[in-house]
Amino acid sequence: MLRKTTAVVVTLVALLAAGRLVTPADRAGVRGQLAFLRSELDAGAAEQAQGLFPEGYLFMYALYGLAQVSRGRDAADPSSQLREARWALSRLETPAGRGPFSADLTPAYGVFYQGWTNWLRGGILSLRPDPALQRDFEASSAALAAAFDASSSPYLAAYPGQAWPVDSTVAIASLRLHDKLLPPRYAGTVQRWLTGVRQRLDPATGLQPHTVDLETGAPASVARGTSQSIIQRFLVDIDPGFAREQYLRFRSQFVVRPLRLGPAVREYPVGMDGPGDVDSGPLPLGVSLSATAVTLGAAAVAGDRGLARSLASYGELVGVPFSTPWTKRYAAGALPIGDAFVAWSKTARPWVAAAQVPPPPVITPWWRLPFVALLALVVLLAWLPLARWAAARSAGPWPESVGPAAARSAGAGSVGAGSAAARSAGVGSDSAGSAGVGSVGVGLAAAGSAGVGLAAAGSAGVGLAAEGSVGACSVGAGGDEADAGGGQADHEGGRAGPEESDEPVGPLGVAADHGDEEAAGHEDRGDQHPERQHLP
Template identity: 55%
Template sequence: MGRGRSAGRWALRGVGVFVTLVCLVGAGRFLWPQPGITEQPGSTERQLTFVRAALDSGADTAAQQQFPEGHFFLNALYGISWVQAAHTEPALRDTALRESRWALDRLESEQGRAAFSPALRPAYGIFWAGWTNWLRGAILSLDASDRAEVQRFSAHSAEIAQAFAASETPFLQAYRGQAWPVDSTVAMASLRLHDHLLDDRYAAVTARWLDAARARLDPATGLLPHEVSPDGTQLDGARATSQSVIHRFLPEIDAAFAREQYAVYRDRYLAYPGGFGPALREYPHGVDGVGDVDSGPLVAGISLSATVVGLGAARVNGDSGLAAAIGAEGELLGLPVDLPGSKRYAFGLAPIGDAFVVWSSTARLLTTEPAVGDWETRWWRAPWLAVLGLLALAPWVGRLVTLRDPRHRRPLSG
């Protein structure tokens, strides 16, 4: 009987030691300095190694079963992340070119185009056309020696510009009868990238798009709406899932408009639920809604996907405080598994999430440099550290109380 009790006590102590160590490791990862907005995590290559292995194992096909752009996004973000990483770390250039070109081939494959209609203008819709054109231009920003690729970039940019010029609305269709302003924002950024890399051909198209977009802001928030009808009529007001992507690309198009919009986005969506955060609500303050395939499940109104992509938006808008905070929270809450040859989050169960993380954590502007912002981020670490401290001490409270009880103190020997 005594041995059983003794074994039980040791088992409880072992659990207590484990809990305390986990909390200490978590606190260490949480407090570890995050890269500045012109830097990137030291684990970037390992993250990309995991995403490539997942792609080789069919993760993009699996992601396609979860939402309509799963295959496309996983490949696109992988390729774009490599380009971003190489701009920050030039030693990665050769690997980045090989891997991003491989990803572009997959976007333009039959499987990569399968979900989209060739009858739309531009062909396959503005979502497919815009992201594909952005990736091709991004690759050319590393190496423009392939004249055939330069010609393709010019031709696809011209097709996108013609579609905008012929449209009564600045928000083109991604699928037949469906349009999301975020997709047109990405496509317009690709035209600005064309002008930055080659010749200044689409300034007038860009100016017209900006005027039309300003005239169609969501009246409730002053931001670009989430979804519109084919004629541009708003169907769904601004939501953080699309806003986070919009603010990743808007500074590529127009710095002044981007700064105005980012300030509103931060004011309407940044939240500290229960004192914890920062994180991004899917719906603006004062509005409640349900999650969907884009936002994922909402916890206290917070969208995990919008928050992850918000890291990239913060980086390119010069919001170093918010970028560091979201990055630190990811290291604490994202269940990272950091191995010598790879790094994954959530134990690698959702590679599409890892692709969004590495795309956001390497985000940088390709057409200009980020303006240094004066955004403020509250003392956000204190609540997290308080909880970690309480959890670390919890297994030992009983022991500490016992030691302080005079009845359990051993008398001093003579």
């Protein structure tokens, strides 16, 4: 019973996994994710995320608010999404939201804080006009533009003495959003920024570097997946042409299929390895799970629907989602900030640029085939022990005497010399005379006989003698045997074997005294066996 239950459970899990691989991306599940995130935020998830890395608090509220804005842009009435996004922004504008950042930076609290909050303000404003919010959006946009115009580097500081290109990319995108929603003011700032970026690309990859020198903007480290996945998400709304060039470079150097399975994103370019950090997390096979989740959104805004769908499907498998009628979470909700990134990525769409023309595909739907084959193998292995056990049961109980089957060997109708030789050795098998034609003995597998009574050469597990027996056919399932040559029957189908009787058992499972009885002449006991009906 336990074997069958285990096999059924494994089969159901495999079917569920296969379904997640081949079904379209679950955009409807975002609503459940956001419901889960709201409950987690109310319970202090942002404060807990802050304990994991410096921007945890801001990311929790910013990503939640941005995902709500994206849902609101598709809604006929965005009132509920607007309310939630405003609530998230209000949490970012508190001392707790600004706490990790320095007010002495230019702009105040640094480009990381100003860039993400300004992007969220613009998103909320795109759902519904709000004069007070518009004034805040204009003021923060002006402060960002002034800081970029005054800098000799395209990259502003996020923390004292430290700059990451990804943070400035988000801030510049917010200026482009300003010029879409309000009278344009910052086209010159954006173009100067793009010129500076092109002059300072990472020479190893041709992409924006991960970190730079604060004063000059010169690359300080190679491009990395965690920052590139966010850069590619925002670059489309800054300059679609430059974004396409950068996205194709990123995809060719970071998107891989480890072990020839599903798509994933490396933290370092192909051919290069390095340590992980709080942003990337652990790097199994060089893959960053956080970069992989965010690249789902980057692929979507780049028009790369094939890669976006594949990443979403793969995430539904390896992310182990758990759903209720009201909520959805990944990895049992152990890391809510991961759910925030996934929800933000699943709602991705350009906010400034038009929908992009799909790039040449980098992956085909056939990537799922090895996974489906692997799942099928797991199911087969789960059922195999049960099938073998059932086959053994179908062979019936072992005979009291493994005695002569020489009559079945090569069509002989009487006990031949080979059987006598076998009995004289005390083994009770059909050796010597059977000539390796599949005799049914004590587990000998001559000429393809597969275990005890298992049918060889294509028989369906009903105890048929193996390949090559001439005129011999034993039916183990019902306990009846017939000798085609007119020989005598071996045993009664329902009687216990030696392991079930009180008789001492010798080697190979044969009753210890049975060899003597056989030596006395098995023919003398013929009248103790009822007549068997011969098979036609």
